[in-house]
Amino acid sequence: MTLSRIYLEKKGKLKSVERALESVLTVANPLLSEASLDLLKAGGKRIRPLLTLLCAEYGDPKRKAVTDSAVMLELIHMASLVHDDVVDDSDLRRGKPTVKAQWNNRVAMFTGDFIFAKAIELISDVDNLDVHRSISRVIRDLSLGEIDQIKELYHWDQNLRTYLRRIKRKTALLMALSCQLGALSSGCSSEIGLKLYYFGYYLGMSYQITDDILDFIGSKKQLGKPAGGDLRNGNITLPTYFAINRYGLRNSIRKVLENKNPSHEQWDSVIRSIRASGAIRDSEQLSNAYLQKGIKLLEQLPQGKVTHALRVIADYIGTRDY
Amino acid sequence: MSLFKELDLVCHQLCLELKHEYVQTVLPKPDIDRDKMTIYYMLFRMNEPQQAAGSYTKSVMVAEIGLNTHETMTCEKRTDKELLKQRQLTVLSGDFYSALYYYTLARQSNIELVKWVAQAIQNFNEYKCALFFPHVHFGWQELINEIKKIESALVGKIAHQLGFTHVVPYISDFFLLKRLIAERDLSNEEKHTGYFSKLRLDDDDQLVEKLDWEIKSQTAQLSQALQQSENQSELFLKLRDYINLQLPQMA
Incomplete structure (x- = not known):
């Protein structure tokens, strides 16, 4: 089984999710509708809904709550993207103008808040307090993770734990929730739900580390922006952390981060040094270690097609190059 | 415990809830609209014991403050790192x-x-988009109506859902009035929130005059409506007393 095969098999369900997303985002106000639907049409991997739909196969995947959960998770992700583009001052996302670029920051606020509220309204029909406690904690932590990222900008001396906590909040928890909700909304036991939660968590940690590696080694075409964008914005990710603490690049990185106006050449030189050091390889090793933990958990789940599909997704995350 | 003591407690707990060690080093403390807090508390207190009413009030006030935080978002390009950080945290603390x-x-x-x-948050954002990006030109009265919808989007919805639809018009008029007064004061300082930017007025003086007139007219209408109402429900009477107490201090 390949990843494309999994997407193909889930095509019908993913289409239902897509239709539901389109339906909830079509509202009377034309501006809000257009801004939200443009974002939806820009596409994306839909990895979170895919995980929810797959994990629901351990229970009864036909339950309405399954699609609602998948839609809710994608809405939360979309809302965070709209606001992230204001935070990062990004004009393009997936090659298309961002909401803030097409209209302005205020419209981006309205749109993100609107989509987020839609997500909450949708999930409020679920009659399970544990589910609500879990979702609301993840959403709160997600926003705390984003605040941490700003707080820790340009802190070249931050420790590994700080970085890991940040990516846990920023990415891993939502993936963990995607898997857990798939299980719970389809009527699985909380034991299976918990195992899937941790599988999603490890997957998410690996996913974000890979993203942070790709930011250094990806081409401008693949990334849609110059390589090393995170570092240029003061964001210390894992490759930079290792370059500072293991490969003697502390002074050169510190110098460029503390410089008020570093030149393109200075940035390019530091980014080349990080690439050439063993920092990328070390980061890949840590990403892989998380992935292996996730894969190990799969051994504790019923062995069959679904578990195999989750293994394929884990393998894809370990080898993805975009 | 008196209503005001109970509210002090809610306000204190709300401040603790909103506290974020790092955010408060960069952004000013969020404003707490004491009037809104009081009215929410009155609404919840009708059917709930003190503690539950206080907790619900705190939660909806946090939602209001989230929206108000995003209200302060600016649109111009920023390159200064500190100003950029303020903007970033405006987005993120609102999300928080x-x-x-x-x-x-x-x-x-x-x-x-x-x-x-x-x-209610969805409605609020729809109304905001309609106000800031209208498809038709708004006249003065239409603009006032739109602002009224925005200002009481959350509190009006909660009152309605709790079964107190009869007080929604008074609440809406009261918060409209508050906004108009705030807009007039800002205009006097030549500051703008954008609420009246779509109006084709020649200068700020004209806006201040129009707002002055509107405030007087709205205050008179609200006082009269409260006085003439035959409603004798406990909530209405409490609300009437509260608004009557606030009105002279506001305008």
């Missing part, structure tokens, strides 16, 4: 507050209230 209302209400097992707030 929006997440917090769901988080706290889920812990109080009140998912019904979560739903009402979520629906």
